[in-house]
Amino acid sequence: MMHLLPEWRADCQEAIDLLTEAVQLPPTKVIELTAHALRKVADARDGMIERLRDQPGADEAAEWRQALDTVNVTLSELTSVEYPSSFNRNHLNTAIELLRPLVDEGAPPQPQGRTEQGPSQKPAQNVAEGLQGIQGGIVEEPVRQE
Numbered sequence: 001m002m003h004l005l006p007e008w009r010a011d012c013q014e015a016i017d018l019l020t021e022a023v024q025l026p027p028t029k030v031i032e033l034t035a036h037a038l039r040k041v042a043d044a045r046d047g048m049i050e051r052l053r054d055q056p057g058a059d060e061a062a063e064w065r066q067a068l069d070t071v072n073v074t075l076s077e078l079t080s081v082e083y084p085s086s087f088n089r090n091h092l093n094t095a096i097e098l099l100r101p102l103v104d105e106g107a108p109p110q111p112q113g114r115t116e117q118g119p120s121q122k123p124a125q126n127v128a129e130g131l132q133g134i135q136g137g138i139v140e141e142p143v144r145q146e
Contacts, residue, residue, distance in 0.1 A: 007044075011047075012044055071102070073098055
C-alpha cells in the first residue's frame with residue numbers, strides 16, 4: 001500500500017475529477033479546468049518535495065520519490081495540453097491514467113511512457129522513460145480565446 005499523505009492523495013483526486021470533467025468540454029473550458037488541475041498536482045508535488053527534504057530517511061521516502069516521479073510526468077502532460085493556437089486533448093487522459101494509482105489504495109504509481117497511439121502497456125522504470133514519447137502528439141483542434 002502507498003503511504004502517501006492524505007492531502008497529496010486529495011490533491012491528486014481533485015485533479016482527476018477536474019480532468020475527467022474537462023475531457024468532454026469545449027477547448028476554452030478544457031484549458032481552464034486543466035489549469036486548475038495543474039495547480040492541484042503542483043500542490044501535491046510541492047508537499048512531496050517539502051516532506052522529502054524534511055525526512056529524507058523516512059521509511060516511506062522511496063514511495064514518496066516514486067510518487068514524485070509520477071507527479072512530475074503528470075505535470076509535463078498537463079503543460080502539454082495547450083500549444084500556441086491549438087491543444088491536444090489526449091494529454092488529459094494520460095494525466096488521469098498517471099494520477100489514478102496515486103489515489104487508488106494499494107496500487108503503486110508507475111509513470112507510463114506515451115506514443116502517438118496512446119499510453120504504453122509497459123510501466124516506465126524511471127522519469128526519463130516516463131517522459132519518452134510525451135514530446136509527440138496530435139494537435140486536435142484550434143483554441144479560440146473568447
